[in-house]
Amino acid sequence: MRAVRALGSEFQKVFTTRMWWLIAILLVAYVAFLAGGFGAFLGWTIENPDAAQTSGNNTQLPPGMQLAPLLYSFASSVGYVFPVLLGALAVTGEFRHKTLTPTFLAEPRRTTVLSAKFGSQLVVGAGLGVVAFATSVGTGAAALAAFGLDTELDTSDTWALIGRGVLAMALWGAIGVGLGALVPNQVAAIVIVIAFTQFIEPILRLAASLNEVTAQIGQFLPGAASDALVGASFYNIAAVGSPEALEWWQGGLALLTIGVVATVIGGATTWRRDVS
Amino acid sequence: MAAGMPIEITGLSKRFGPVTAVDDLSFTVAPGRVTGFLGPNGAGKTTTLRVLLGLERATAGTATFGGTRYRDLARPLETVGASLDANFHPGRSAKQHLAVYATAAGLSKSRVPAVLETVGLSEFAGRRVGGFSLGMRQRLSLAYTLLGDPGVLVLDEPVNGLDPEGIRWIRGFLQSLAHEGRTVLVSSHLLSEVQQSVDDIVIISRGRLVKSGPLSGLELEAAPRTVVDSPDRLRLAGALDQAGLEYTEDGEGFVVDEPDPGRVGHAAFVAGVELSSLHRLTSGLEDSFLSLVSGGEQA
Numbered sequence: 001m002r003a004v005r006a007l008g009s010e011f012q013k014v015f016t017t018r019m020w021w022l023i024a025i026l027l028v029a030y031v032a033f034l035a036g037g038f039g040a041f042l043g044w045t046i047e048n049p050d051a052a053q054t055s056g057n058n059t060q061l062p063p064g065m066q067l068a069p070l071l072y073s074f075a076s077s078v079g080y081v082f083p084v085l086l087g088a089l090a091v092t093g094e095f096r097h098k099t100l101t102p103t104f105l106a107e108p109r110r111t112t113v114l115s116a117k118f119g120s121q122l123v124v125g126a127g128l129g130v131v132a133f134a135t136s137v138g139t140g141a142a143a144l145a146a147f148g149l150d151t152e153l154d155t156s157d158t159w160a161l162i163g164r165g166v167l168a169m170a171l172w173g174a175i176g177v178g179l180g181a182l183v184p185n186q187v188a189a190i191v192i193v194i195a196f197t198q199f200i201e202p203i204l205r206l207a208a209s210l211n212e213v214t215a216q217i218g219q220f221l222p223g224a225a226s227d228a229l230v231g232a233s234f235y236n237i238a239a240v241g242s243p244e245a246l247e248w249w250q251g252g253l254a255l256l257t258i259g260v261v262a263t264v265i266g267g268a269t270t271w272r273r274d275v276s
Numbered sequence: 277m278a279a280g281m282p283i284e285i286t287g288l289s290k291r292f293g294p295v296t297a298v299d300d301l302s303f304t305v306a307p308g309r310v311t312g313f314l315g316p317n318g319a320g321k322t323t324t325l326r327v328l329l330g331l332e333r334a335t336a337g338t339a340t341f342g343g344t345r346y347r348d349l350a351r352p353l354e355t356v357g358a359s360l361d362a363n364f365h366p367g368r369s370a371k372q373h374l375a376v377y378a379t380a381a382g383l384s385k386s387r388v389p390a391v392l393e394t395v396g397l398s399e400f401a402g403r404r405v406g407g408f409s410l411g412m413r414q415r416l417s418l419a420y421t422l423l424g425d426p427g428v429l430v431l432d433e434p435v436n437g438l439d440p441e442g443i444r445w446i447r448g449f450l451q452s453l454a455h456e457g458r459t460v461l462v463s464s465h466l467l468s469e470v471q472q473s474v475d476d477i478v479i480i481s482r483g484r485l486v487k488s489g490p491l492s493g494l495e496l497e498a499a500p501r502t503v504v505d506s507p508d509r510l511r512l513a514g515a516l517d518q519a520g521l522e523y524t525e526d527g528e529g530f531v532v533d534e535p536d537p538g539r540v541g542h543a544a545f546v547a548g549v550e551l552s553s554l555h556r557l558t559s560g561l562e563d564s565f566l567s568l569v570s571g572g573e574q575a
Contacts, residue, residue, distance in 0.1 A: 016367075097366070101363060
C-alpha cells in the first residue's frame with residue numbers, strides 16, 4: 001500500500017514539472033531528424049546509385065542490411081540518452097531543490113521512495129520509448145515509402161523490434177535513477193550522461209572491438225547491450241559496434257542488472273546520508 | 277485530528293566529525309501547550325529537529341514521539357506535521373506541491389485546498405512556487421505541516437520572513453492548535469519573537485540544555501526590582517535596613533530586591549527620608565534569556 005502511494009507520488013512529481021515534455025520534444029526532434037533524414041538520404045542513394053557515386057558518397061550498405069529496422073531503431077540507439085536524463089533528474093532534482101525533506105517526511109522509508117522512483121521511471125522510460133518509436137517509424141517509413149522502398153511494417157519482426165526497443169527505453173529510465181542515486185550532484189550527473197553516452201561509450205565500443213578478448217567485455221557495455229536487446233542499430237553499420245553481440249534477452253538482462261546494481265549501491269550510500 | 281503526544285528527547289548527541297552539534301540533550305515537550313525551542317543561531321536547534329524527524333541519524337541517544345521514532349510511525353504525516361526549511365521545486369504550483377505529498381501519505385485530495393485556505397494561500401494555489409515571497413513560502417510550509425491534521429507540530433523558525441500581520445496571525449494560530457490538545461514545538465533564535473505565544477520554553481546553547489520549563493519560570497528569574505535614590509543616601513540606607521529590604525548600591529542609587537516601589541517608598545516615608553527617584557526596574561525576559569545563553573557559552 002505504501003509502495004503504491006509512493007509510486008503515485010513519484011508519477012505526480014514527474015508530470016507536475018516541465019522537464020518531461022521538454023525531454024519528450026527534444027527526443028522527438030532528434031529521432032525525427034535522424035530517422036527521417038538518414039532514411040531520405042539512403043533512399044536517394046539507392047534510387048540514384050550513379051549520382052551518389054559521382055558526388056563522392058560511398059554509402060554502400062553492407063549486403064543483406066535491412067534498411068527499415070535500422071531506421072526504426074534510431075529511436076533507441078540515439079534516443080536512449082533521454083530516458084536516462086529524466087531518470088537521473090528524478091533523483092538529483094530532489095537533492096538540488098532540497099525537496100528530500102518533505103519527501104522523507106511524507107514517506108520516511110527511504111528504500112520505498114527510491115524503489116518508487118525506479119518503478120516510475122521504468123514506466124516513464126517506456127512511455128518515452130513509445131513516443132520515440134512512433135517518431136522513428138513515422139518519419140523512417142515515410143522516407144522509405146517516398147522512395148518506393150519496403151517499410152516492412154507488415155512483418156512481425158519489425159513489431160518485435162519495436163517492442164524490444166520500448167523495453168530498452170524503459171530500462172534506460174531505471175538506469176538513470178541508479179546514476180542519480182550514485183551521483184546526486186545534478187550538473188555532474190548530466191555531464192556524465194552526455195559524456196558517457198555520446199563520447200566515452202562509442203569510443204570504448206570501438207576500442208573493445210579491436211581485440212577478441214575485449215570484444216567479449218565490450219558487448220556488456222550498456223549501449224552495446226541495449227543494441228543487442230533491440231536487435232538493430234546504426235552503430236553496427238557504422239563499424240563502431242563490437243563484432244560480438246549478446247542475445248536480445250541477454251542484452252535486456254545486462255541493462256536491468258546495471259540499473260539495479262547502480263540503484264542499490266546509490267541507495268546504500270548517498271540516499272542514506274543525513275538530509276540537510 | 278490525531279492525539280497530541282509528547283516529544284521525548286533523551287541523551288541525544290549528534291557529532292559531525294570533530295564538531296559536536298548536540299551534546300547529551302534531554303527534554304520533553306508536552307501536548308496541549310506551545311513550547312518555544314530557543315537558542316542562538318548554531319546552538320543545535322535545527323540539528324535536534326532533523327534527528328527527531330529521522331532526516332539525520334543520532335550519534336547517541338533517542339528522539340521519539342511518545343516512544344516511537346519518526347521513521348517507525350505508521351502514518352507519519354497524520355501524526356506529526358513538520359516544516360524545516362522552506363524548500364520547494366520552483367516549477368510546481370502550491371497546489372501541486374502539496375498534492376505530491378498528500379499522495380505519498382495517502383491523504384484525501386480535499387486536504388490540499390483545505391490547508392491552503394487555512395494559511396490564506398487559496399488565491400495563489402495555482403501559482404508556481406518559484407515566484408513566491410519568503411512570507412508566502414513560510415505559509416506554504418505551514419500548509420504542508422497541516423496536511424495530515426496531525427496531533428504534533430514541529431516548526432523551525434516559522435516566524436522568519438513573515439510580515440507583522442503574519443506574525444500576529446501565526447501566534448494566535450499556534451495557541452489555538454495547542455488548545456485543541458496538540459503538541460506544538462516552535463524553534464526561534466529570538467525569545468521576543470515567540471514569548472507572547474509560548475507556554476513552555478526549552479533553551480539550548482552550544483548543543484546543551486540550558487533551561488526548560490514553563491515560561492513563567494523565566495519570568496520569575498527576571499523578577500522586577502525597584503530603583504530608589506535620595507539626596508541623603510546614608511539615611512536612605514538606614515531606612516531600607518530598618519524595613520528589612522535587601523539592596524545594592526550603584527550609580528543610580530539603590531537597587532532593591534522588591535518588585536513593589538510602593539513598599540520602598542513607604543519605608544522611606546516612615547523614616548522621613550526625601551526621595552529623588554523611585555521606579556521599577558524591569559530587566560526583561562530577553563535579558564535573562566541572553567544571560568542564560570551566554571552562561572551556556574562559557575561552559
